[in-house]
Amino acid sequence: MTTTTYREAVRTALREALTRDSRTFLMGEDVGRYGGTYACSKGLIDEFGPERVRDAPLSESAFVGAGIGAAMAGMRPIVEIMTVNFSLLALDQIVNNAATLRHMSGGQFSVPLVIRMATGAGRQVAAQHSHSLECWYAHIPGIRVLAPGTLEDARGMLWTALQDPDPVVIFEHAALYNMEGELPDTAGPVDIERAAVRRPGRDVTLIAFGANLHKAMEAARLLAAEKIEAEVIDLRSLRPLDDATIMASVRKTRRAVVIDEAWRTGSLAAEVSARVMEQAFYDLDAPVGRVCTEEVPIPYPKHLEDAALPQPEKIVAAVKAQLGARA
Amino acid sequence: MAVTKRAAKPGAKSAPASAEELMAHYRHMLLIRRFEEKAGQMYGMGLIGGFCHLYLGQEAVVVGMQAALKPGDSVITSYRDHGHMLACDMDPKGVMAELTGRIGGYSKGKGGSMHMFSREKGFYGGHGIVGAQVPLGTGLAFAHKYKEDGGVSATYLGDGAVNQGQVYEAFNMAALWRLPAVYVIENNKYGMGTSVERASARTDLYQRGQAYGIPGEQVDGMDVLEVKAAGEKAIAHARGGKGPYILEMMTYRYRGHSMSDPAKYRPKDELARMREEHDPIDRLRAELMEWGVADEAALKAVDKEVKEIVTAAAEFAQNSPEPDPKELYTDVLVEA
Ligand SMILES: Cc1ncc(C[n+]2csc(CCOP(=O)(O)OP(=O)(O)O)c2C)c(N)n1
Ligand SMILES: [Mg+2]
Numbered sequence: 001m002t003t004t005t006y007r008e009a010v011r012t013a014l015r016e017a018l019t020r021d022s023r024t025f026l027m028g029e030d031v032g033r034y035g036g037t038y039a040c041s042k043g044l045i046d047e048f049g050p051e052r053v054r055d056a057p058l059s060e061s062a063f064v065g066a067g068i069g070a071a072m073a074g075m076r077p078i079v080e081i082m083t084v085n086f087s088l089l090a091l092d093q094i095v096n097n098a099a100t101l102r103h104m105s106g107g108q109f110s111v112p113l114v115i116r117m118a119t120g121a122g123r124q125v126a127a128q129h130s131h132s133l134e135c136w137y138a139h140i141p142g143i144r145v146l147a148p149g150t151l152e153d154a155r156g157m158l159w160t161a162l163q164d165p166d167p168v169v170i171f172e173h174a175a176l177y178n179m180e181g182e183l184p185d186t187a188g189p190v191d192i193e194r195a196a197v198r199r200p201g202r203d204v205t206l207i208a209f210g211a212n213l214h215k216a217m218e219a220a221r222l223l224a225a226e227k228i229e230a231e232v233i234d235l236r237s238l239r240p241l242d243d244a245t246i247m248a249s250v251r252k253t254r255r256a257v258v259i260d261e262a263w264r265t266g267s268l269a270a271e272v273s274a275r276v277m278e279q280a281f282y283d284l285d286a287p288v289g290r291v292c293t294e295e296v297p298i299p300y301p302k303h304l305e306d307a308a309l310p311q312p313e314k315i316v317a318a319v320k321a322q323l324g325a326r327a
Numbered sequence: 328m329a330v331t332k333r334a335a336k337p338g339a340k341s342a343p344a345s346a347e348e349l350m351a352h353y354r355h356m357l358l359i360r361r362f363e364e365k366a367g368q369m370y371g372m373g374l375i376g377g378f379c380h381l382y383l384g385q386e387a388v389v390v391g392m393q394a395a396l397k398p399g400d401s402v403i404t405s406y407r408d409h410g411h412m413l414a415c416d417m418d419p420k421g422v423m424a425e426l427t428g429r430i431g432g433y434s435k436g437k438g439g440s441m442h443m444f445s446r447e448k449g450f451y452g453g454h455g456i457v458g459a460q461v462p463l464g465t466g467l468a469f470a471h472k473y474k475e476d477g478g479v480s481a482t483y484l485g486d487g488a489v490n491q492g493q494v495y496e497a498f499n500m501a502a503l504w505r506l507p508a509v510y511v512i513e514n515n516k517y518g519m520g521t522s523v524e525r526a527s528a529r530t531d532l533y534q535r536g537q538a539y540g541i542p543g544e545q546v547d548g549m550d551v552l553e554v555k556a557a558g559e560k561a562i563a564h565a566r567g568g569k570g571p572y573i574l575e576m577m578t579y580r581y582r583g584h585s586m587s588d589p590a591k592y593r594p595k596d597e598l599a600r601m602r603e604e605h606d607p608i609d610r611l612r613a614e615l616m617e618w619g620v621a622d623e624a625a626l627k628a629v630d631k632e633v634k635e636i637v638t639a640a641a642e643f644a645q646n647s648p649e650p651d652p653k654e655l656y657t658d659v660l661v662e663a
Contacts, residue, residue, distance in 0.1 A: 033592055034520030057490035057526040058457050058518055086456065089491070124377035124428075126439045128455035296659050300377060300439030301428035304655045 001184055007177040009151045009187075010040045010116075013158035014078065016188075018048045021076055024162065025052040027063055028080030037082050038118060038177045064090035064115065068098045068167075071113035076162050081117040084171065085131050098167040099142030110165040114158065120173040120211055120261055121298045121309055130298035130305075132261040134210075135268040137169050138239040144168045145238040146192055149213035151181045153236060156190030164192070171238075173211035173261075195242040197249065201229035204319050205249040207272055208259040209235040212310055216259050219315035228319065238268060243275055250280045255322045257289035259310050264292035289318040344552065346620045352394060352551045353615060354629050356386040356608050359410045361637045362419055366409065366426055366440075370586045374645065375426045379440045382410035384581035387607035388513055389414035391554025392481060395562050399476065401467040403451040403460045404483035406441035407513075407580075411483065415448040419636055423644035431647030435654060457518075458484060458491030461510070465497040468508035468571070479507040479565045487518020489532050495539075498571070502539035505570035509561045510536070512573065513548065515580040520592045533575035541571050548576030549605040579605070
């Protein structure tokens with residue numbers, strides 16, 4: 001076991017990818033000499049050179065598009081977009097090109113590209129830098145969407161994603177980079193198919209992903225103190241969703257609360273909730289609950305931002321509302 | 328009123344300026360300098376959070392440009408916006424209170440360092456997505472032309488921002504429709520940690536409008552009088568119905584990109600050399616003395632006055648109340 005951080009786990013994964021596959025290069029703003037906005041690629045330019053750890057100009061649409069083109073031509077690019085907020089400038093390339101080329105070419109072309117980006121709020125960076133738009137990408141057929149919420153997944157999802165012949169978008173919540181923990185020295189690639197049960201419980205299922213997994217775990221601890229045992233599911237893959245793991249848990253606990261940092265309307269929480277309703281309606285003792293972000297632009301002051309976002313206390317309250325429904 | 332000619336520097340473009348104007352430029356630049364130093368301190372004390380991008384070193388650009396603009400003109404810029412707001416004569420108290428996220432801030436505390444606006448002063452923000460303010464500034468120019476109000480828009484963007492595609496979509500429209508738009512590229516040599524040479528195939532950024540027939544000029548952005556002279560020319564061009572104009576201001580940011588950037592990517596003595604040889608405030612101060620516009624005592628009085636304004640702003644920013652929790656839900660759509 002080694003004590004490490006999420007950031008270092010990402011870096012180790014990047015190093016592994018660059019070492020194992022000469023077709024792989026990392027491209028993005030400030031990934032090279034600066035070492036990455038979140039220092040994920042620090043030092044990699046010295047190890048692999050500026051051709052393979054390539055600083056791109058401030059041109060999201062063009063360098064994401066170029067990554068897609070290079071992937072069509074047989075490369076295995078990792079494109080880093082600094083944050084999801086700036087990915088909106090490349091949304092057209094991802095949605096209209098990366099996601100459709102296999103289909104439109106009758107299977108002649110695939111786009112074996114991995115796009116990584118930071119996501120999420122919680123750092124007082126206000127309305128234009130705090131988006132959680134994972135659900136927009138999860139809406140799109142033709143791409144796979146991942147959300148590593150643990151050190152193992154930060155370390156292991158990248159290589160598996162690179163082996164996928166289709167485009168994969170990986171969301172790294174910015175609040176996770178400093179997260180510390182133990183990682184086995186043998187840690188390596190992990191599956192990207194299944195959701196994971198991070199904590200077993202019998203009274204309610206909490207469904208979350210990314211940084212909000214940890215808020216759900218904290219809520220589960222608070223609930224345990226009151227003798228309520230929550231099962232916590234980490235979605236891991238946001239598209240496709242692993243219905244089987246979700247339903248198995250909900251059938252057992254008969255209650256579910258979905259935690260999602262996106263705005264409630266049209267969120268992944270809405271999708272998960274609808275699926276539970278469709279597939280496990282008769283196993284439920286209460287309507288599915290949702291803890292999402294208030295439907296407002298994210299404000300700068302800390303107390304307002306905290307109030308806008310999902311918090312362990314709000315999750316606890318949502319669970320209690322469910323249990324109240326039973327009584 | 329004494330009229331001072333710029334010292335006979337070869338090729339100097341500077342227009343003559345009155346003693347009052349020169350002192351006003353000095354005072355304005357110094358206000359921005361002291362304000363930003365204070366903001367940096369307050370960030371260190373945890374009174375300001377999130378991103379905070381200081382304007383230290385670039386003061387001459389906004390002060391010179393603002394001196395060339397008229398009331399009724401419009402200004403828009405990126406997240407490195409404190410200097411622009413002070414140059415637009417926005418109240419330092421309201422700006423500092425926005426930095427601390429208090430109700431007395433220009434956006435009721437909800438925008439923070441990157442997002443402030445003043446309809447009254449013609450300041451249209453305070454924008455966080457690099458380059459995205461350029462189409463907006465083009466729209467401001469469109470409105471001036473449509474309304475025939477004689478106004479001009481000044482749109483500031485960075486040397487990094489010039490590589491965003493939407494900048495060129497906007498340039499083309501501005502030229503096509505002959506909009507009264509002045510684009511001010513603040514070339515401070517770096518976009519975050521990447522130098523201009525490592526980001527741009529050609530580094531003569533003032534040429535970036537050439538494909539659309541937009542005239543461009545490179546300006547010593549560390550010299551407020553050069554900036555003002557160039558600004559006057561560009562603004563006259565735009566106001567006179569000849570369409571957009573590009574000014575590339577050669578400048579330098581003294582601090583890192585934001586408060587979390589130690590700026591280790593810069594050559595060792597670059598900062599020291601810029602500060603010692605090109606500081607815009609030191610330069611004007613020396614010239615004011617040399618030209619007999621002001622003596623030590625007069626300059627000290629300005630120092631004192633500026634310090635008092637900044638201290639008052641910092642006090643206001645700490646004493647203004649935090650926004651009420653209910654404010655979370657206001658200003659999303661218009662309230663009935
Ligand atoms: C579209 C977009 N991409 C990336 C960023 C992150 N970012 C913020 S400022 C910046 C550098 C911009 O440099 P420049 O335009 O030179 O302005 P300066 O900071 O020097 O004033 C970057 C990469 C962003 N805010 N928006
Ligand atoms: Mg710059």
